[in-house]
Structure formats: structure tokens, C-alpha cells
Amino acid sequence: MTQMIRLHDIHGGIHPAENKRQSTQTAIQVAPIPNELILPLHQHIGAAAIPCVNVGERVLKGQCIAHADGFVSVPLHAPTSGTIVDIEARPVPHASGLSETCMVLQCDGQDEWQAHPSLLEQKNVSLVEQLKPADILTFLAQSGIAGLGGAGFPTAIKLHTGNYPIDTLILNGAECEPYITADDMLMRERADEVVAGGEILLHVLQCARALIGVEDNKPEAIAALEQAVIDAHLSHKIQVVSIPTKYPSGGEKQLIQILTGKEVPSGGIPAHIGIVCQNVATASAIYRAVVHGEPLIHRITTLTGDACQQPSNWQVLLGTPIDYLLTLAGYQAQQPERVIMGGPMMGFALPHLQLPVIKTSNCILAPKAKELPLNEYATACIRCGQCTQVCPAELLPQQLYWFSKTQELDKVEQHNVFDCIECGACSYVCPSHIPLVQYYRFAKGAIREERAAQEKALRAKERFEQRLARQEQELAEKEAKRKARAEAAATAQKAKQADLAEPASAPASSVDDTLEKLNKQLAASQAAVQKTKEKLAAAQADPEQADKIPALEAALEKVTSKLKSIAMELAAAKKAAAASTTTTGDSDKGDPNSPERLRKKWETAQLRLQTAEQRLAEAMEQQLDTVSALQTGVEKQRERVNDALAAYQASQTETQSDVANSPDNHELEKKILAQQDRVAKAEERLTMARESGLDTVDALAMGLQKQRDKLAQLEQQRVASSTPEGV
């Protein structure tokens, strides 16, 4: 088919030596099954898959051994039958050389398939057109298909174009990077699969036209594809386009621009301009999944470079160790050893060869030292501008380089470093041999890290503020509860007072007022009791008034109970008054180092020690594992007791020396203490008397008053004696 569309050019680009001829001399060979396959759970962009079989379990070829973790993730299938012998961290083929969790499959060599009905069989239809696009997407996601071109983006997600209508599907067969011929060989030998995959994709996307873009250095592939399109009667839909050879025309954005003239906006995806782009190998995998029910378990990988005696393409099972593969291609170890995964432009050197092939491994390049010399030592940038001329993304590589080098990350970002496709064209032409792309990779990583840190800081700030707010709220709630309780108590008190007091009397303003009032009430109440008693006695004496007795008795009871309650209140009020006078009068209270306090501290510390020891004993009995913690606790407590005792004793000697200076004072102090005791006892007796009998109350109240007076006198004496000394 002749070309009917107008091609567009991209900015820049380079023409490095192709080196593709070496590996296209033989047909694709199927690599034998190795003893062991290493299957990383993270072979794609997105979250790592989650193992769903256990160590020791036998699995069949095509069985799902790890399922997708969320939407942006793909599952993993066993490439052959065998036993899962390990799920552990192993080094993975990644520029970082780090280890990631891998499933290790011990192959049994029987290559026994599990039942794998195709989607057509599952839905009981004969044509792809009869399938629902949504069903196909789900099936592709379940089949573990990720982009085979290099990035490994989950295919089902890329095909989820949401609300964007797609008018063009592009199948990327450009394969512009030197040395790599995996797609070339696939298109030559399995063009029908590619075309059939394209047909399925057209159906999924509900799109009318597909373009297969192939660089014109692959005439055999173009011819095969054209034949396949004609054979499949799809000429009206699918068109094979030969594009001029130029690196990096195979970049997704570049190929779109070449074929359609449209540019993908910065930070956007092709779907935004109505285009979806898929690699030809992915199209073939889609066909194998939908029509043959085969999940993604193998891929075609180019083994090439002068260190391989038979450079060739192999269909390899995922997880096949690279050293095993290289022996198939007649690899001769080099000194120093240098094997690259990917091509010479965008690939990375592998730290060693005990690494597996993964879904994105399109090429393993084992060059000789002369063939692909290591980077020369870089010299200073001479501002020649060659990098700018070749950059396909139309960036300013030398500016990016300066800013990356000085770590001015905001400026790197302003210069659109994220539009750099890391093609390496700039490094390739740089006469100063500056490893430019490495600088950009570093800058991108640093910017991403900074963004993540900022996001985390923002979250931390929020969480901190939320915590503060919560603590404040808790405090406020406690305070409100306390207030509510106090208020409730106050209103209850008031109601009681209002019950008792004359309606005219103003609320008591001070303790003394209350006392006085209560005393009066007590007197009145006592009088009432007396009167009622008299009346009762009279009634009992007088038989005429006998019918009044029950009423009087009831009245007596009433007044007595009233008297009692008043008496109790009075006692309480007096206690409160006494407490308030002692708090104001006792100067020791404010001093945390007074012997009184220190003694109390010592005593409480002792108490605590006792409980701690008890708990420890219990824990030991029950053999709890908290014993050691409790033991340290007990020891600490013991220390505290000792400290408290020492402090108390120290203060004691101090007081004694004080006392020696003023024996009178000491005497007085003693007297006051004794007097306080007496007052307290008298108070107790009084309340008891009021509660039980009534007759002794007056006498006791008198006694109490006297004791109080004495106490007051003593206290005055003390104040008088201490003042002149203090001055």
C-alpha cells in the first residue's frame, strides 16, 4: 500500500550507527526453559503485585501467581510449570541495582499449561467485534499485559481513555534505538499477530483508523505488515507508514508528531489529542491473550553486541536469568565486564548477570570495550549549542545542565525538565562528553523527592494542627464538664438555702454570714421543737386533747428533722470556715519544702513503692513478661523513697536547729497543734450529738466555742512571737 498521509518532521534528532544488521541474520529462536526463573513482583509502572501462591506450591504454566495491587498495577503469571521455592528480595534489573521482592520458580521442565480459555471461548463468540470493549479491558488487565516497548505502563489503563474520543491508533514499530531488533523481527515473522492485535485495539477504542509507523530501515518488516493487512482485509482501517530513519523517532510523542503533526501538550497524554499509541509487541501480546488465552509470560529479547558470537533474537520466558541467556548467544566474558540492558542510548549497565529478564527487557547488549567506549572524562561546557540543535523535545539542554549542576531545581523545572524524554541525543553530540542525561535524571529525581517531602511536611503540619485542636477541645470539654458540675452543685445549694432561709434574707455573702444565719435558724428551730414538745406533753396530760396527739407527734417529728438538717449544715459550714481560716493562717502550706510536706511526700512514695512491689510480685507469680519493666519501675520508686526520706530528714534537722534558736516558738507550735486536735474532736462530738440526741448539743457547742477561742489566742501569740524574730 502506498503512503497516503503527509509526514511531519521533528526537531533535532541524530543518526548514530545502527548496528542492527548483526542480530537480524537468524530467525527468532525459542529459548529453552532454565532451571530457575526469578520473577520480580514489580516489572511495570505502578504498585508491585501481591503473591497469591505460597512457597512450596506447584504452579502450572499461565497460572496467576501474584495479583494486581489496586488499579495501577498488573498481575504476574507463571511462565512455565514448576514449584515456587522462594519469595524473597533479589537483585532486579534496574539502574539502582537494588533488590526487590521476587518469586523464584523452580521449573520442572514439563511446561504444563493450566486451562486457558481465550476471551472468545469464555464469552462464547467467534469474532472479536462481538466482545464488549469493557470485557476486553478487564481481560487484558487480568492477563498481566504491560507496555513491552520499554516503560512498562499497564496497557489496560492506557486504553482507558475516559471521556476523550480517540480518532487515531498508532502502533509504534519505529524501533529507532541502535542495536535493538526485537520489534523488527517480530514484525517480520509475526506481522499477522501485530495486525490482529491492532484490530482488537481499534475495537476496544471504538476508533476508525490505525497507523503502524515503521522506520524505513526495516523494509522486510514493512512488506510483511502490508501483506498481513491485505490478508486480514483491513486495508480500509490499518495503514503501514514508512518513516525516515532518525533517532529518536520512536519516542511516543515524536512518533505522534511525525505521523499526525500534532504535539502532545506538556504534562499531557496522547489521549488528550485523540490518539493512543501502543508498541507493536504489545499489540501482539494483546492478540495472544484475547484470541489464545495466553497471559504475558514471554517476550522477544535481542541479544547482541560484539561480545556475543551469535547475536540473535530469542523468545524468552520472563524471569530467565541473563547469564543463562547470554550463553545461548555465545557470549564471551569481557574484561572489564559490561553488559547493558536496553540500547546504547537509553539503557543502563547491569551490576552483574544474575538478573532476570522482565516485561520491559527488549535488549541485552554485551559490547566489546572498543565498540562502545565508556564515557570520556567530561570537560567544561563550551556553549556550542549542539545539544539544543538535536533535542527532539526542543529543550535547552545546556541550561538544564547548568541548573541541575548547581541544584537550582526550581529553574530546572521552569525549563521543562519533565518534558525531557531522556533520549540521550544531547549527550551523544556533546563535544565535551558531559553526561547530560544523568544530570537530568538526577534533577528529576531530586525534584520528585522534594515534592514528596513538601507533601509530607504539609500532611505533618495538618496532623500536628489537628492534634492541637483535639487536645484543646478535650481540655475545653473537661473544663465545661467541671463548670457544669460546679454550677449544678451551686444551684442545689441555693435551692436548699432558699428552702430554709426567710424569703426576704439576702444570700449569704461570706462564711461568717452563713454561720450566723444558721445559728439563728438553729435557735429558732430549737425553740419550735421545745414548743411542740410542750404542747405534746400537755395534750398527753389532758384527755380532752387526746385526739390531737397524732398530729402533734407528726409535727414534732417534722420540726426535729428540720432541726437536725440545720444542725448538720451548721457543722459543715463551720468546718468550711475552719478550713478557710487554717489555709489563710497556715504559712507552711505555701512552702513545698516544709517538713510537713516532705514527710507527706515520703509517705506517699512509700505507699507507691508498696503497690509497685505488690504488682511486681503478682507479675512474677503469673510469669508475665512485664516483670522486667516492673522491676525497673520498683527500683526507680525505691530511689524516690530514699530521696524523699533524705529530703525530709534534712529539713527536720533544719527545723530542729531553728527550734533550738527559739524554744518558745516550738512550744507554742506544739500547743497549737494539740489545740487544733481538740477543736476537731469537739466538732466531731457536736455533730454526733446533733445527729443522735438533742440535749447535750448546747453544752457541746459552748465547749467548742471555747476551744476555738483558745486556738485563736495561741495563733495570735505565735504571730506576735514570730514577727519580731523575722525582722
Add this chain to the structure above:
Amino acid sequence: MSTTLLAIVMAISIVALLALIFGGILGFAAVRFKVEGNPIVDQINQLLPQTQCGQCSYPGCKPYAEAIANGEKINKCPPGGESTIQALADLLGVEPEPLDAEHGAEKAVPTVAFIREDECIGCTKCIQACPVDAILGAAKQMHTVIADECTGCDLCVEPCPVDCIDMIPVSTNISNWYWQAPTLGVELIASDRRARRAEAN
């Protein structure tokens, strides 16, 4: 005479009128575009690392930001380190100073807390200490740290009575690894290259 007077009166009244109009506009703008909160405190707070560790002797980053706005030194935040001091100096237009060693040193690698769960006695002390609520647990139950939310402030380590909390360096994995900037042999002039090569051989 009267015309001069008239001119003077006119001029005065026009100027007065203008003053009134502009005053009105300014007053309106002041109300309409009022900035909530204290913007400089927020800006400073934005630059602080939000570790909330209290090493600056303030109970969190926001209080320190407020203190800085009131004239406190900018070199008291060890988690932020030199880069934060530089950013603060740029923002406030003052000279950057080296980190005040009295408040601690900058950590070489970021860390997160990790509770050895079988040793935890469930005393909840660490929960009370964590400024960002990154610890989960309940009384007498095993506790654990939400590593993603932990700021690495160290505040939970001290209160633990059984010493079962470790601060471990944040691990590098494939997701957060990135290329380091090239360091080898850059910036040589061309004639040095031969010498280098000879040295290498």
C-alpha cells in the same frame, strides 16, 4: 482679586475632593483585600520542615515560626539544617548563620521510628509523645508506627519504659531511588584528559 480667591478655593476643593475619593478607594481596598492571619508567620512556617520535634525549644514549628517573626534567631532548627536556614535568610533578608549546635545536629539520613512490637507493653506513652499522631495502639495492646506519617522527630523514643523504639534510616527502594549527579572527572580541560588516561592505565 476675587478671581484669585475663586481659583484658590477651587484648587483647594478639588484637592480635597480627590483626597476623599482616593481615601475611599484605599479604605475599600483595605477591607476588600484584607489578608487573614499573619502572612509572614505562615511563610516562615512553610519553610520549616514540620518535623514538630521541639529541638528549637519551641513546642512545634508554628510557634518557632512565630518566634522568628518576632526576631528570634533563624539557626535553631536541626531537622531543617543549612538549607532551611538559607531559605529563611532569603525570605527575611538576613545573613544566614551556621546551625546552632546547642539545639542538636542535622541528621545525616532521614529516619523513622520503628517499634519492636513483641517487646511493647502497651503503655501508650509514645502515643502521647507523638506530635503528629503517627502511632497506633491502645492501652495494654501492641503499638505500631505509621511509617509514612512519622516525621522522625525522636520524641517517642525517650518516654518508652522498655526501650523498644528504634529510629531506623528511611530505606531506599526502587520507587524512591534516583540517579545521583555525576561526580567523576567533570570540569577538566581537554589537555588534562591525556594525563588522566595515562593515570588510569
